[in-house]
Amino acid sequence: MDLNYTKEEQAFRDEVRKFVHENLPKDIADKVLHHKRLVKDDWVRWQKILHKKGWVAPNWPKEYGGCAWTPIQQNIFEEECGYAGAPRVMPFGLVMVAPVIQHFGSKWQKEYYLPRILSSEDWWAQGYSEPGSGSDLASLKTKAVRQGDHYIVDGQKTWTTLGQYADMIFCLVRTDSTVKKQEGISFLLIDMKSPGITVRPIITLDEEHEVNEVFFDNVKVPAENLVGEEGKGWTYAKFLLGHERTGIARVGESKRELEQLKAIASKELRNGKPLIEDPRFRDRITAVEVELMALEITLLRVLSSRTKPGPEASILKIKGTDVQQALTELTMEAVGPYALPFRPEARAGDWHGESVGPEYAASAAAVYFNYRKTSIYGGSNEIQRNIISQMVLGL
């Protein structure tokens, strides 16, 4: 038993830290650290910098241009990036669809799409959820009917994160409604510029536009954009879920937010003394910090285990989001009455108007409300609990 990183891992951490420090554009880091609004170019610029270094695809095998890092290395990388205020690498292309294409895609799909994902030429979106199919994803209704060398797609996807930027969307669609619902689902890659696709914004509680409804009306999709076999879409989607394990705990980002919370609590006063010295508030920070410490080791235990990641990943999702949400809550409370002012205009990167209250207070409440999403998306925390109770506890 040795809970320390190896020498090589430490050297790797130093290398990542140095690279991020030297190459993460300051304007982008500023936005992330101050909870300003990111736009497409911010993500793409950072991903291109990583691509140039050969680090944009930590989880991909070497043959496709990935780093083939160990899970521990991937985690070190994500933690360093998160901690430094790098925007999260958009997972839809690099982390979600790419492994599916690598394992189940055709030669053509691999040759055409993978390089474009690596270079950030294509922005991908995830088209799973539908208005009637959220937690019960397998009930999805969007239909794809084969007609010659095309599919005709009709239906609606929703909650599509940053779909307004997307060039491509990977969708679960129903190709057969006569069989068991999981067996009639297929995995289609759809060009967002296809005629018949309409994207409509959904505005969230912080009045930001990060999710969308995507409508498909008689959309023609070349049959060569079917991944693998018809009717196997559900299997591929589950493969993908099992694949994503490092990203969900968000330890690096939470460490960063914890540090910012402490900085804020040192500046805010209660009864003339720094809030951080107030036992009531300090104890609450401690409680979250302890959870985060435990989470980090739990994550490393999951990553180090030699068996395939199983339902334990659900623990990471539940605790990771608990910690993230607790931090946004404490930050909102730390700023006191300055949680009230709501000025979405001030979240633009190039905004230079008159401020209200301290800068760190400006988006505290907006971020708190935005982060309610974390326990809902990616399989709600209730669904994660169902998974643990059924798959782990055998209840």
Add this chain to the structure above:
Amino acid sequence: MDFIFSDEQQQLRDSLQKFIGKEYGFEARKAIIASEQGFSDKVWAQFAEMGILGVAFDEAHGGFGGSSVDTMLVMTELGRGIVVEPYFSTVVLGGSLIDLAGSEAQKQAVLSEVVEGKLLLAAALGEPNSRYELNCVQTTAKRDGAGYVLNGHKAVVLHGESADKLVVSARTAGAAREAKGISLFLVDKASAGVAVQGYRTIDGMRAAEIKFSNVKVGADAALGEIDNALPVLERGADFAVSALCAEAVGAMEALNAATYEYLKTRQQFGRPIGSFQALQHRAVDMMIHCEQSRSLALLASIKVQSEDPNERKRTVSAAKIQIGRSGRAIGEEAIQLHGGMGVSNELAAGHYAKRLAMINATLGDVEHHSERFASAA
């Protein structure tokens, strides 16, 4: 013991509930929030007509001589509709400070106009560093001939931009956090030297930063005793807190009802999501939170009149703690149980959660009142 509202009280509640139910739907509210001024003159005129602007004040000042229970009833209905009009700042906080501290002449002049819907008030109490401490006052009022000159910065003044007159706490003596040396002034917002930076708040209302630079006021602007305003200020704030608690209860009721309805209608896995026990128990806890909040909001609305300041403070702080905690719990659970719809701005649920969270950040959060509760034993 008598937990029954009088016939008049029930009538007041019913007519307000009917008006808000009919005229203040989600879309109507949205349009009001998006308007330039952020609230509706038409609704305000209706409030005047219904008499709710006068429930808290004596008949001698144009009011209807109601009790604090009447204010509670009104605030609960406003909470149920997440009404954004400046009732709290004008009638409850501004109005009660004038009622408690003002001279007969001041009350006559100001309150009757408030009751008629002609005059809006705001209370400028907080400052950039004061957090929730009413005694932390660095704005100064210096003697200047017969009158005073005000200088300072007041923070997050609710509905400060639309107010005609401001109730301002200022230091006439003593150091920044001293209890002694605080005085209240009634200042025309149009006075020379008053600079107002208005903005939206996340719960759909408005607030403002207000800066006073060499604002001259006459001797008649002083509200109550010079140097000794803190006790009155605390009493007025306690009344306002008890009203906020009542508002929160209305918001909780409406939010719970919306959530239960969603649990019954939203289908996943071929059945209503409300059939999952994991969600049923949470729905029950939301209901218990609401009932516990209602109990302390009721108690606070009575004890806020207590002549014993410790009893008053303890009860009001207890209620604010309860609604702070329960409001947070209900708001978060309601969003969660709505799934993705919960984070959409197009559904009322999230707006109730926002209001509940901001009530916690108004006039003292759970931690502030926990400390106050413990020290008022």
